[in-house]
Amino acid sequence: MIHLENISVEYRLKSERVQALRNLNLHVREGSFEAIMGPSGSGKTTLIQLIAGLLTPTAGEVIVSGENLSRLGDEKISSFRNRTIGFVFQFFNLPNYYTAVDNAALPLVFAGVDERTRRLRARTLLAEFGLQDRLDHKPDQLSGGEAQRVAIARALINNPKIILADEPTGNLDRDTGGHVMELLQKINRERGVTVLMVTHDEKAAGFAQRIIRIEKGELV
Numbered sequence: 746m747i748h749l750e751n752i753s754v755e756y757r758l759k760s761e762r763v764q765a766l767r768n769l770n771l772h773v774r775e776g777s778f779e780a781i782m783g784p785s786g787s788g789k790t791t792l793i794q795l796i797a798g799l800l801t802p803t804a805g806e807v808i809v810s811g812e813n814l815s816r817l818g819d820e821k822i823s824s825f826r827n828r829t830i831g832f833v834f835q836f837f838n839l840p841n842y843y844t845a846v847d848n849a850a851l852p853l854v855f856a857g858v859d860e861r862t863r864r865l866r867a868r869t870l871l872a873e874f875g876l877q878d879r880l881d882h883k884p885d886q887l888s889g890g891e892a893q894r895v896a897i898a899r900a901l902i903n904n905p906k907i908i909l910a911d912e913p914t915g916n917l918d919r920d921t922g923g924h925v926m927e928l929l930q931k932i933n934r935e936r937g938v939t940v941l942m943v944t945h946d947e948k949a950a951g952f953a954q955r956i957i958r959i960e961k962g963e964l965v
C-alpha cells in the first residue's frame with residue numbers, strides 16, 4: 746500500500762542543510778497497522794508528510810495506493826489525498842469555530858457531499874465512537890481524549906484506505922492515550938484501513954503489528 750524507495754530528504758535553509766531522511770526504504774502492506782518509533786528530530790513527521798504528498802523528496806520514489814506521487818500534479822495530489830488518506834495529529838488540529846459534528850464532516854465538504862448527508866454520516870460515526878452526547882460541543886469544550894476521537898472520526902469519514910497518525914497520543918495521558926489506540930486498532934481490524942503511526946510512546950507503539958525504528962533519518 747505504501748512504498749518508499751531510496752528516499753532522501755534534505756531541507757535547505759539559506760546556507761544550512763539538514764538531511765532529514767537518507768536512503769530510506771519502507772514497505773507497508775495493505776491492511777496492516779505499523780508504528781514508526783524514533784526520538785524527536787529523527788525524521789518521523791517528514792516521513793508522514795512524504796506519504797501524504799505534502800512534501801517532495803530530494804531523491805527517491807513515493808508510491809501510495811498504486812500512485813507514484815511525483816508524477817501527480819498539485820491538483821491530482823489534493824484529490825488523491827482527500828480520497829485515500831485520513832490524518833490524525835498530536836494537537837488534534839480541530840478548528841474551534843466548528844462543532845464536533847461539523848469538524849468530523851469537514852472532508853465531506855471537499856468531496857462535494859451535501860450538508861444533510863454530511864451531518865448524518867458525522868453523527869453516526871461520532872456516536873459509534875461514544876460521542877453521542879458531545880455532538881454540538883466545540884473543540885475547547887471537549888477533553889483531550891474526546892477531541893482526538895473527533896479527529897479520528899474526521900480522518901475516517903471519507904472512507905480512506907490509509908490513516909496516517911503523527912504522535913496521536915502525544916498530548917494525552919496514559920489511559921486516554923490507550924483508549925485512542927484501541928480505537929485505531931479497531932478501525933484497522935474491522936474496516937481493513939491501513940494505519941501507519943509515528944510516535945515516541947512505547948505503550949502506543951505496542952498496539953501495532955510491527956514496530957519500525959528510525960534514528961537520524963535512517964531505519965534501524
Ligand SMILES: Nc1ncnc2c1ncn2[C@@H]1O[C@H](COP(=O)(O)OP(=O)(O)O)[C@@H](O)[C@H]1O
Nearest residue numbers: 756758763765784785786787788789790791792
Ligand atoms: N521545514 C523544515 N526546514 C528545515 N529543517 C526541517 C524542517 N522540518 C524539519 N526539519 C529538520 O529535519 C529533521 C527531522 O524533523 P522531523 O521530521 O520533524 O522529525 P520528528 O518528527 O521525528 O521530530 C529535524 O532535524 C528538523 O529540525
Ligand SMILES: [Mg+2]
Nearest residue numbers: 789790791911
Ligand atoms: Mg514530529
